[in-house]
Amino acid sequence: MNTLVILGHPNNSSYCAALAENYVKGAEAAGHTTRLLRLADLNFDLNLKMGYQRKQPLEPDLQEAQKLLLWCDHLVVVFPTWWGAPPAVLKGFLDRVLLPGFAFKYRKDSVLWDKLLAGRTARIIVTSDSPGWWMRYRHADPAIRLMKQTTLEFCGFTPVKVSRIDSIKSRKPEALQKGLLEAQKAARMDAGLQRSKLRPSRA
Numbered sequence: 001m002n003t004l005v006i007l008g009h010p011n012n013s014s015y016c017a018a019l020a021e022n023y024v025k026g027a028e029a030a031g032h033t034t035r036l037l038r039l040a041d042l043n044f045d046l047n048l049k050m051g052y053q054r055k056q057p058l059e060p061d062l063q064e065a066q067k068l069l070l071w072c073d074h075l076v077v078v079f080p081t082w083w084g085a086p087p088a089v090l091k092g093f094l095d096r097v098l099l100p101g102f103a104f105k106y107r108k109d110s111v112l113w114d115k116l117l118a119g120r121t122a123r124i125i126v127t128s129d130s131p132g133w134w135m136r137y138r139h140a141d142p143a144i145r146l147m148k149q150t151t152l153e154f155c156g157f158t159p160v161k162v163s164r165i166d167s168i169k170s171r172k173p174e175a176l177q178k179g180l181l182e183a184q185k186a187a188r189m190d191a192g193l194q195r196s197k198l199r200p201s202r203a
Contacts, residue, residue, distance in 0.1 A: 001191060003032045004072035008079030008090030010040045015168060015176065019125055020078040022180040026187030035068055039089045046092025052100060065097050074121045074190055075157060077147060080168075081128040081135070084142040094151060103155040115156030121193040122157040123186060124148055125165070132166035159193065161186075 005024055009016035020036060027034045042061040049056055058066070069075070079086045100106070105114045124147050128135055135141055148160045163186050165179045 001032045001073045003027045003034045003074045005036045005076040007038045010089045019183045022183040026184030048095040076123045078125040081143045118156030123161040125163045127165045129169045
């Protein structure tokens with residue numbers, strides 16, 4: 001399985017970076033071919049300047065990112081929750097890369113669309129300082145819904161699994177270390193996602 005891990009944190013020394021690196025360790029231990037894309041290392045304009053009214057040329061790093069999205073069987077996006085949303089570097093990346101004609105295509109005279117990245121699975125690994133129950137019941141998980149439902153599933157990724165690591169500020173070092181091990185475990189579990197999609201139907 002080809003696995004692309006996107007680090008959506010602007011700091012390559014962050015806890016999210018450690019989670020992404022540990023996911024890669026777990027994936028490689030399971031025999032996957034992996035690529036780790038650190039958005040902080042890419043050179044691109046975050047701003048989709050003209051919206052969808054005019055094409056904006058893709059920088060070389062974004063052209064390569066699109067190739068990796070087509071290459072992967074499984075996508076992992078690791079990011080923190082800031083103000084109820086992903087960081088600007090990740091949102092800008094999505095705006096620039098998941099373009100009409102590449103990630104989706106609206107049908108003529110219809111509100112329906114074709115999911116051009118279908119056939120791939122995904123996992124979101126998201127952190128927050130707030131407790132998970134607070135994010136779920138007080139704010140309805142806006143960052144997770146944005147990434148899972150209105151972005152990845154919209155483009156055809158399914159299933160999209162979610163790993164939440166909350167209360168980061170108050171976690172003790174041993175609990176943070178456990179989270180890193182959980183990232184490795186998630187990678188081993190995800191090996192079954194693509195196998196289940198490729199398994200012939202018994203119907």
